[in-house]
Amino acid sequence: MSSKTKQNLADSKKMSAELFCLTYGAMVTEMLKDYEDPKDVTIQLDKMGFNMGSRLADDFLAKNANVPRCVDTRQIADVLCRNAIPCYLGVNATVTNWSNGDRDFSIILESNPLTELVQVPPHLISAGLSYSQLIAGAIRGALEAVHFKVFASAVPESSNSNTEIRIRFDQVLKDSIPAGEDD
Amino acid sequence: MTIYNVYIFDREGQCLFYDEWFRTKQSGLSKIQEYKLVFGMMLSMKSFSERLATADSNQTVNFYKTSTYKMTFLESATGIKILINTDPNANGIRELLHKIYQAWTETANSAARLISSETEPDESFLKSRVKQIVTKHPCYV
Amino acid sequence: MAFPFDILHAELIRTALESEKQRSAAKSEFHEVFNGLNLEHIEDGLIQKAFLHTNAETKLETIGFRVGRSLVEKVARDSPKLVTELEIVKFICKEFWVSVFGKQVDNLRTNHQGVYVVQDSRFTTLRTFPEGTQFIKDSAYFLALPCGLIRGALSALNIRAIVTPTVESLPATKFHIQIQQK
Numbered sequence: 303m304s305s306k307t308k309q310n311l312a313d314s315k316k317m318s319a320e321l322f323c324l325t326y327g328a329m330v331t332e333m334l335k336d337y338e339d340p341k342d343v344t345i346q347l348d349k350m351g352f353n354m355g356s357r358l359a360d361d362f363l364a365k366n367a368n369v370p371r372c373v374d375t376r377q378i379a380d381v382l383c384r385n386a387i388p389c390y391l392g393v394n395a396t397v398t399n400w401s402n403g404d405r406d407f408s409i410i411l412e413s414n415p416l417t418e419l420v421q422v423p424p425h426l427i428s429a430g431l432s433y434s435q436l437i438a439g440a441i442r443g444a445l446e447a448v449h450f451k452v453f454a455s456a457v458p459e460s461s462n463s464n465t466e467i468r469i470r471f472d473q474v475l476k477d478s479i480p481a482g483e484d485d
Numbered sequence: 486m487t488i489y490n491v492y493i494f495d496r497e498g499q500c501l502f503y504d505e506w507f508r509t510k511q512s513g514l515s516k517i518q519e520y521k522l523v524f525g526m527m528l529s530m531k532s533f534s535e536r537l538a539t540a541d542s543n544q545t546v547n548f549y550k551t552s553t554y555k556m557t558f559l560e561s562a563t564g565i566k567i568l569i570n571t572d573p574n575a576n577g578i579r580e581l582l583h584k585i586y587q588a589w590t591e592t593a594n595s596a597a598r599l600i601s602s603e604t605e606p607d608e609s610f611l612k613s614r615v616k617q618i619v620t621k622h623p624c625y626v
Numbered sequence: 627m628a629f630p631f632d633i634l635h636a637e638l639i640r641t642a643l644e645s646e647k648q649r650s651a652a653k654s655e656f657h658e659v660f661n662g663l664n665l666e667h668i669e670d671g672l673i674q675k676a677f678l679h680t681n682a683e684t685k686l687e688t689i690g691f692r693v694g695r696s697l698v699e700k701v702a703r704d705s706p707k708l709v710t711e712l713e714i715v716k717f718i719c720k721e722f723w724v725s726v727f728g729k730q731v732d733n734l735r736t737n738h739q740g741v742y743v744v745q746d747s748r749f750t751t752l753r754t755f756p757e758g759t760q761f762i763k764d765s766a767y768f769l770a771l772p773c774g775l776i777r778g779a780l781s782a783l784n785i786r787a788i789v790t791p792t793v794e795s796l797p798a799t800k801f802h803i804q805i806q807q808k
Contacts, residue, residue, distance in 0.1 A: 321726055322629035324696050325771070328689040329638055336645065350637045357594050357633055359563050364590040367583050371562055373543055390630055415629075419696075448562040477496050477564055595754035596636060596768055597761050610756040 319392060319415055327420040330433065334426070341430035351439020358440065359447035362386055375404050375471050378450060382441065383409060391415055391437070405471045408457075409441075414465040432456045438467050449475045486624040488581075489554065489570040491615065493589055496564030498524045502589070504612055506619065508570075523568060527558060548578075561586060575624040588614040635751060638689070639767045642682035683770040690774020691781070698779035701725045711805060714783045715742050722779055727772070740805035745798070752797035762793050769799065776801065 333343045362385075363369070369385055372378045379397040387395040393415060399408040414434060422433045432438075438454040445452050451473050457466040490505035500520035512519050530546050538544055548557040555573045559582035560566045567582050567589070592598070592611045619625055701722050708714045719731045723746075733745035751768040755761050769791040777789045786806040793799050 318629050318631060318728075320697060320700060321693070322631045322634060324693040325631070325634065325638070325689065328692040331692075332685060332689055346641070350641060353637055353640075354630065354633045358630060360561065360565065360590040361594060361630075363561050363563060364583075364587040371543060390628070392629065447564075449564070591754070594633065595756075596632070596752065597755050597764060 320419065323415055323419050326416055326436065330431075334431070339430070340426050344430060344432040344435050347432070347435040348439035348442075351436040351441075352443035352446075354436070355440035355443025355445075356447045357443075358386075358390060359444040362389065362444070363448075365389075372448070372450075375407065378445065379407055379409065379469075386444070387411070390440075399468075402470075407469055409467045409469065411437075411465040411467070417465070427458055432458060434465050434467075437465075438469075441467060441469065446475070449477075451475055486572045486575050486626070488572075488575070488619050488622065488625050491567065491569045491585065491619070492520065492523055493585070494520075494524050494566040494568075496566075498528075500524070502608070502611055502615070504615060506616075506625070524566070527566065527568065557582060559583065559586060565589065571624060577622065577624065581618065581622050581624075584618045585615055588618060632751070632754070635768070635771065638771070639682070639686065642685045643767070646682040646685075682767065686767070686770035687774035687777070690771035690776075691778035692774075693771075694775035694778025694780075695782045697726060697775065698722060698782045701779075702783070708783060711740075711785060712736070714780065714785055715803065717783075718776060718779055719744055726775060740807070742803040742805075744801040744803065746801070747798045749797055749799040752793070752799060755796045757796055759795055761796060765793055765796055766791070769793070773801065776803070 330343065330347070333346060334340065337343050337346070366385060366389075369381055370377070372381060383395040383397050387393065387409070391411070394412040396410050396412070397407055398410055400406070416434055416437070420433075422431065427433075432455070434456040438456045442452055442454040450471065453470045453472060455468055457468055487507045489508045491503070492500060493502040495501055498521075500517075503516070503520070514522065527546070530549070534544065534546050545560065546558055548555055550556075550573050553573065554570050555575060555578075556568055556570050557578045558566065558568055559579070565586065567585055569578060569582060569585075571578055588611065592614065595610075698718075702708070702717070705717065705721060708717050715736070716734070719734050723729065723731050727746070727750040729746075729748070729750070731744050732747045734742065735745075736742045749769075749772070751772055752765055755765055755768075773789040773791055777787060780787045780789075780803070788802075788804045788806065790802045790804075791799055792802065
């Protein structure tokens, strides 16, 4: 590969990140106009994230045949940080703050691509806008698709710190069996 | 070597897709009935084999084989189940199933499906993709 | 690594359509209540004005416009100064298109009177549609934001234009760029 094509490739990756993040920013701005309460925007972002996550789950599994099937929260956290988040957000993530007998944990994003190009006004944050809730919603949606029910929220970002997603494991979901069949 | 037919089920047991290539004998059941039985058998085999498992570990049922055919299973972590009937000595079927899963995912995430959940999945698109994958496999014909 | 733009875009379209539906439902409900009041002296268009709402496509186009304005700054940063209208449109069809939509356009034509027709035989947001004519109506939603992107990019380069898409058979798309005289 010539250095020029390489350069273009790197550029287009960067552009896709910029297209994604700017579109997200413009979308949030529009939503703030539509909803009076920034808290409602957070709820909406969580919903959108959830829908995206449940679709990304199959996409991720289809592309990564070698990812082992998770049986506990430690493994889930590991796959999220090591494979899924770098794959879709292009950043590294680490897991920390285990508590409640491994039911609660935090994922720390090394940097947050969503907030890289935008400045979220502090008054909106204090009014309840959680700008990165899309990521938390996506994690919740993706895990629910693989039968793990969790609660996930983006810890309100204070300027200059890493983004933290707090996750609480709720329960393992069982597939419903079609009527007339016994387990 | 032959690849006979394939079923794709969602996690509720709804048959999302079916196609066949060299299936010369039909089951004599209505399609719906056949789908139900195939899915039910798979569930039963899963729970039966779990009960009989000799160690407490995460196990999967991979296939069953008769003297004339082999039915191979794939279940994704999201609960999508793909079953394929082939010649008993066919190999590389696991990879084939994964490719079909990829094709299914792409169709499920295609633009037409993403905005309207009411729209019937475009069968012909998936059908041609699956056919492409299956006919390319060395075990086809 | 790939940002799931397609999935964000689809989710954006879904939400825009949903809120359009909610608003038109609210509007007709209000109509009923309002008609019950029998206030004849109120000007006819008032309700329409009071509830002037943008439809899903307009909303998506607006988002695209804003994004296009910022994106073009990043693409044009290292390029030589663009002077003529033709140079600018060519730049949009080459560098901008490649960076944002991942490929070059297949054809660009102009009547030299401010109308440009850009042809893309496999436009990125339509590439996962089944080929043919079945989904042409749905595909319009997937072109609103891209049209905004193009209009926004042109606007940042000082060209006011109207951008409209036509689709005859998916996933091929034609964009008509009509330059507005200053």
